Amino acid sequence: MRTRTTTASAGLAAMLAAALVLSGCSASGGSTTGKGAGASSPAGASPAQVPAGGGFEGPRPQDQNLLAWTGDPNDAGHVTAQSAAGVGGRVTLVRMVLREELTWSNIWLGLAGIDPNAQLSNCYLGVYDAKGTLVASTADVSPQLMTEAIAKPFPLAKPFTAAPGTYFVALLLNGTWATNALTLKATGAGISVNAGLNPPSLRYSTVLTGQTSLPATVNLAEQSTSTINTGWASQWYAIS
Numbered sequence: 001m002r003t004r005t006t007t008a009s010a011g012l013a014a015m016l017a018a019a020l021v022l023s024g025c026s027a028s029g030g031s032t033t034g035k036g037a038g039a040s041s042p043a044g045a046s047p048a049q050v051p052a053g054g055g056f057e058g059p060r061p062q063d064q065n066l067l068a069w070t071g072d073p074n075d076a077g078h079v080t081a082q083s084a085a086g087v088g089g090r091v092t093l094v095r096m097v098l099r100e101e102l103t104w105s106n107i108w109l110g111l112a113g114i115d116p117n118a119q120l121s122n123c124y125l126g127v128y129d130a131k132g133t134l135v136a137s138t139a140d141v142s143p144q145l146m147t148e149a150i151a152k153p154f155p156l157a158k159p160f161t162a163a164p165g166t167y168f169v170a171l172l173l174n175g176t177w178a179t180n181a182l183t184l185k186a187t188g189a190g191i192s193v194n195a196g197l198n199p200p201s202l203r204y205s206t207v208l209t210g211q212t213s214l215p216a217t218v219n220l221a222e223q224s225t226s227t228i229n230t231g232w233a234s235q236w237y238a239i240s
Helices: 002-027 032-039 190-194
Strands: 078-080 091-098 102-113 124-129 134-137 151-162 165-172 183-186 204-207 237-239
Touching (some): 091 237, 124 151, 134 151, 134 165, 190 204
Antiparallel strands (some): 078 183, 091 165, 091 204, 102 151, 102 183, 102 237, 124 134
16 A cells, blocks of 8 residues: 555646646747747847838839839830820820829829920820729810920819829820920830830820820720830929
């Protein structure tokens, strides 16, 4: 009986010791991996947290009091130039995707060079929605294209509330000018601007010919890149 009692007591002691060990592991994190991670930090310190939305995200339109743009104007160093015969009367479309609602009052254009001897008339900027409907336009901007080769705003005749979605900035030029004098700011993207895209979602395109005003609707399925691919591409625009 004494031998059995001694054996039973020893077994009970072993079970209690095992229970204490398991209890200690659970309180300290439950695994050697957790304990090892904690050992690398000072006692009582929590691991460093990365703030939500932290990190450098690059220039934003709001940094320059703008609402949206086709790209950072700091990268718009190239210029695009076309003859009057090449783009006159064509509606040039540049896609912009808005991800939040905004009030659209102005279209900013980067004017790189002017032709003091140009004869311009019936030149307009406008906005088409994803269905090809004209939702806003400027008055004739011919006089503004003859002065100050800078980035400048062209006011819409009537501001409008632009819901999130796809829009197309439209440019229509008419008249005569020297090919390498009247120029617009752009990137150096060239024909790669439409990589991976097809009508009606081309980023840069033209539609129609012989226009003297922006039509009420355009068929986006008819977007063409023939003129874009000759160098009339990647113009810089912004919204305010």
